[in-house]
Amino acid sequence: MSAPTSLQFGEIQRRSREIFRVEATDLLGELEAALLELESDPANPALINRVFRVMHTLKGSGATSGFQELSDFLHQVEDVFNAAREARLQINSPIIDLTLKITDAVTRYLAAAPADAAAVLEGSRGELSALLNYLPASGKKAGTAIAAPPPQTCLFRVRFQPRLDLFRNGNDPGIFLDDLRALGPCTVRGFADEIPPFAQLDPEACYLRWEIEVATASGEDAVRSVFCFVDGECDLEIARVETVEPPAAAIPAAAGTRPWFIEFQTTERTLASPGVLEALWRDLGRFGQVQVLSAPPAADSHTPPGVWRLRFETAADAETIASAFVFLLDAQPRVTLESFAAPGAIPAAATAPAAPAAPPTPKAAASAASRGSGETLRVSAERLDRLVNLVGELVILRSQVSNACAKATNLPDGLAGAAEALQSLSTEMRDLILNIRMMPIEQTFSKYRRMARDLARDLGKEVELVVEGGETEMDKTVLDALADPLMHLVRNSLDHGLEPAAEREAVGKPRCGKLRLRAEQRGDRVVVSVGDDGRGLDAERIRAKAVRQGLLAADARPTEDELFQLIFLPGFSTVEKVSQVSGRGVGLDVVRRQVDQLRGRVEVRSERGRGAEFRLSLPLTLAIIEGLLVEVDGERYVLPLGIARETVELKRGQRAASNGRNVVGLRGELVPYLHLRDLFLFTSRPPEVERIVIVEIEDQRLGLVVDRVIGNHQTVLKSLGWISRRVEVFSGATVLGDGRIALILDVPALLAHQRRQSGSHSGLSI
Amino acid sequence: MPKTVIAVDDSMSVRETVRMTLESVGYRVQTAEDGVRGLAVAQQQKADLIVTDLNMPNMDGIALIARLRALPQYRFTPILMLTTESQEDKKIAGRRAGATGWIVKPFDPARFIAVIQKVCPAV
Numbered sequence A: 001m002s003a004p005t006s007l008q009f010g011e012i013q014r015r016s017r018e019i020f021r022v023e024a025t026d027l028l029g030e031l032e033a034a035l036l037e038l039e040s041d042p043a044n045p046a047l048i049n050r051v052f053r054v055m056h057t058l059k060g061s062g063a064t065s066g067f068q069e070l071s072d073f074l075h076q077v078e079d080v081f082n083a084a085r086e087a088r089l090q091i092n093s094p095i096i097d098l099t100l101k102i103t104d105a106v107t108r109y110l111a112a113a114p115a116d117a118a119a120v121l122e123g124s125r126g127e128l129s130a131l132l133n134y135l136p137a138s139g140k141k142a143g144t145a146i147a148a149p150p151p152q153t154c155l156f157r158v159r160f161q162p163r164l165d166l167f168r169n170g171n172d173p174g175i176f177l178d179d180l181r182a183l184g185p186c187t188v189r190g191f192a193d194e195i196p197p198f199a200q201l202d203p204e205a206c207y208l209r210w211e212i213e214v215a216t217a218s219g220e221d222a223v224r225s226v227f228c229f230v231d232g233e234c235d236l237e238i239a240r241v242e243t244v245e246p247p248a249a250a251i252p253a254a255a256g257t258r259p260w261f262i263e264f265q266t267t268e269r270t271l272a273s274p275g276v277l278e279a280l281w282r283d284l285g286r287f288g289q290v291q292v293l294s295a296p297p298a299a300d301s302h303t304p305p306g307v308w309r310l311r312f313e314t315a316a317d318a319e320t321i322a323s324a325f326v327f328l329l330d331a332q333p334r335v336t337l338e339s340f341a342a343p344g345a346i347p348a349a350a351t352a353p354a355a356p357a358a359p360p361t362p363k364a365a366a367s368a369a370s371r372g373s374g375e376t377l378r379v380s381a382e383r384l385d386r387l388v389n390l391v392g393e394l395v396i397l398r399s400q401v402s403n404a405c406a407k408a409t410n411l412p413d414g415l416a417g418a419a420e421a422l423q424s425l426s427t428e429m430r431d432l433i434l435n436i437r438m439m440p441i442e443q444t445f446s447k448y449r450r451m452a453r454d455l456a457r458d459l460g461k462e463v464e465l466v467v468e469g470g471e472t473e474m475d476k477t478v479l480d481a482l483a484d485p486l487m488h489l490v491r492n493s494l495d496h497g498l499e500p501a502a503e504r505e506a507v508g509k510p511r512c513g514k515l516r517l518r519a520e521q522r523g524d525r526v527v528v529s530v531g532d533d534g535r536g537l538d539a540e541r542i543r544a545k546a547v548r549q550g551l552l553a554a555d556a557r558p559t560e561d562e563l564f565q566l567i568f569l570p571g572f573s574t575v576e577k578v579s580q581v582s583g584r585g586v587g588l589d590v591v592r593r594q595v596d597q598l599r600g601r602v603e604v605r606s607e608r609g610r611g612a613e614f615r616l617s618l619p620l621t622l623a624i625i626e627g628l629l630v631e632v633d634g635e636r637y638v639l640p641l642g643i644a645r646e647t648v649e650l651k652r653g654q655r656a657a658s659n660g661r662n663v664v665g666l667r668g669e670l671v672p673y674l675h676l677r678d679l680f681l682f683t684s685r686p687p688e689v690e691r692i693v694i695v696e697i698e699d700q701r702l703g704l705v706v707d708r709v710i711g712n713h714q715t716v717l718k719s720l721g722w723i724s725r726r727v728e729v730f731s732g733a734t735v736l737g738d739g740r741i742a743l744i745l746d747v748p749a750l751l752a753h754q755r756r757q758s759g760s761h762s763g764l765s766i
Numbered sequence B: 001m002p003k004t005v006i007a008v009d010d011s012m013s014v015r016e017t018v019r020m021t022l023e024s025v026g027y028r029v030q031t032a033e034d035g036v037r038g039l040a041v042a043q044q045q046k047a048d049l050i051v052t053d054l055n056m057p058n059m060d061g062i063a064l065i066a067r068l069r070a071l072p073q074y075r076f077t078p079i080l081m082l083t084t085e086s087q088e089d090k091k092i093a094g095r096r097a098g099a100t101g102w103i104v105k106p107f108d109p110a111r112f113i114a115v116i117q118k119v120c121p122a123v
Helices: A006-040 A045-064 A068-085 A093-111 A114-123 A125-132 A173-183 A220-226 A276-287 A318-323 A362-370 A381-407 A415-436 A442-459 A476-497 A501-506 A539-548 A560-568 A588-597 A652-657 A722-726 A747-762 B012-023 B035-044 B061-069 B088-097 B109-119
Strands: A154-162 A186-191 A209-216 A234-243 A258-266 A288-294 A306-314 A334-337 A438-440 A463-468 A473-475 A513-522 A525-532 A601-607 A611-619 A624-632 A635-640 A644-651 A663-666 A669-675 A689-697 A700-706 A708-716 A730-735 A741-745 B004-008 B028-032 B049-053 B079-084 B101-105
Touching: A006 A045, A006 A093, A006 A442, A006 B012, A006 B109, A045 A068, A045 B012, A045 B079, A045 B101, A068 A093, A068 A114, A068 A125, A093 A114, A093 A125, A114 A125, A154 A173, A154 A220, A173 A186, A173 A209, A173 A220, A173 A276, A173 B109, A209 A220, A220 A234, A258 A318, A276 A288, A276 A306, A276 B109, A306 A318, A318 A334, A381 A415, A415 A438, A438 A442, A438 A476, A442 A463, A442 A476, A442 A513, A473 A476, A476 A513, A476 A525, A476 A588, A476 A611, A539 A560, A560 A588, A560 A601, A588 A601, A588 A611, A588 A747, A624 A689, A624 A700, A644 A652, A644 A663, A644 A700, A652 A689, A669 A747, A689 A708, A689 A747, A700 A747, B004 B012, B004 B035, B012 B028, B012 B109, B028 B035, B035 B049, B035 B061, B049 B061, B049 B109, B061 B079, B061 B088, B079 B088, B079 B109, B101 B109
Parallel strands: A463 A513, A635 A741, A669 A700, B004 B028, B004 B049, B049 B079, B079 B101
Antiparallel strands: A154 A209, A154 A234, A186 A209, A258 A306, A258 A334, A288 A306, A438 A473, A513 A525, A525 A611, A601 A611, A624 A635, A624 A708, A644 A689, A663 A669, A689 A700, A730 A741
């Protein structure tokens, strides 16, 4: 066994803190959920217990992971819920409110830089003391003074008779004797006089008893604490006999032992770990006898930092002795054979290194942490993203290999088979890795519980949030990107959808409104909806507003659905009054844009007076899409296969005949098209026959004119980074099998572009 | 043969800290997140020491200790509870269920190892 070094402990602590941050995020989420539930049922003991338990875990884990100040802070909050658990206090809304605020502060605390963290906690002292005011008087604990034990060496006589069942608790009397020896020199006498005749002997019972004399400077409490595991479960007498000085003088040296001189120091840092000195005496006691030559002068009840000098008789060598000091930070022990040592002047040649074990490599530490049972393993999203990227590269490489193989005339033996195997392997790998990124939407939904509660209160409304299909899984990237539009929709429903309680009662609805968050998988898409049972959309007002804003011709007769689509246009808002919650009509157009970017669709359904539902239809993943590869002027482009409906021919004559109106007749319906060649300002002459790819998005159809359609292409999306923020019509890029780059067309953006172009004459292009 | 320790705690950071700490001094460590899983792990393979939290969902530490003590292979195995200072009553209940001793949370690695070494020396 190699002794751990303090460096190793530092690494353990660093990793512990890292794990705790992740864990705490979950716990805080759980705490918030539990608090919100408790608020609606404040006397429910199961809920109180749940809050207490989460708080307790947070506190305990925090302290173990080195967040002592957080632990101390939460300890006081926990007191309140402990009092509630013991029915000494009744939970009420202000308590929940304060605790929620403290929960927020803890979240900020964990996110803060180490230097600022303390200030964050300090900032919510006010809430804490307000919270503690709810504690009944008896629940506030008074500090207890600790009596100072005498620091001098004393001889104690210990009589120890364990109960018969000592072994059955996993205890071993030898351990107690070893611990006593570690406190100081011992004389041990064992008594076997109570062992019964063989016929009555229970081999699993302990019939032995002991009398021990121990000389120690650690005090009676230290002697008593040796037996703390069997406290009350044995007959134990500890009596102070006399003061001996010096303790070890009378003890003769055992054969083969040599006297050593040890000098070490303690600092505030050393003594910050409780019990390090006791542990040292115990460790040294394991292989020799210690005599304290000089110690820092004791003050009050504790030993202050300073220099210790010991005489140590042992058969062990200098390195073994030094290893006992590895737990003591800053100890800098100097271990010398006494014959070499003049007190105070120690020859450097005889000193032993204090840290014999090599520091651990991060790699070793990582493998130690990942070893083990079939538990879940947490991996940072960043590493997963890198893996996804690599698999993306692999998929590209695979199509390059397939491409090369398809072109080659005589393939070497086995290459074709290997290329095929590579194909299936990389596909499996891709599916697997995409699966790993899938996460239940529950966590995203649960963020809105708190928001809905706070908002409803600010607005003076009552709301119940219902979550359905929280277990539905989506790609983490999609989930993250969804948080924002969902928030807009929740706010929108609370602000504009739900009526105040009185208004609801007046129309015969229950006072408390319902807000429903729902998720459901349909094929390769997930439908996420935000619905409410509020007033619903007012088609007439939308219409009037749209006409006033020039978004709709006065004589247009759109269907109700078409009218509802208008609310997603930039600048559209029917609420005249600027509300603090959903703001000045920004919102729904932003939602639409964000959902578009996710290659999703948003639609709204509503029934006047009965409520409204916003439905977002989203792809399961963003990392890989099935694309349709097309060519314009020798350049390749990809558009998502999922929205391509069909392709039709466009002859040059047809184009000329359409008279610049750019529409094509499709089974009796006129579909507008965009000429990519024109859009991209290519000046070369188009082929005689071009193709129009008809895409459908948001129930609207659009034709994209290209030179030719090449075929299906599985595409790994690459972000264009800063470029894509300036170029509206491309959503990304991909690398083709032959190594060329193809840009991915952002069809929703193209559609918007087309709409803007035609908007000037028709006003409404639906 | 390294000694096997099963660490049972519903807090991941405590579990992992126990694991890293004990592995650094040569123990083999299995972990479980509640009493039910802890019991299952303990039954799969005889451990030399169990370290368990008390407050856990599904099956708490007290129940786990009692169930373990009822198993013939765990009659004499040291079982340490992880407690906080405020859990005096739990400590007594744990001992009644058959716990060998306890470790007060929070612990620092050196102290923790010292107690573990005491009831279950690594070699």
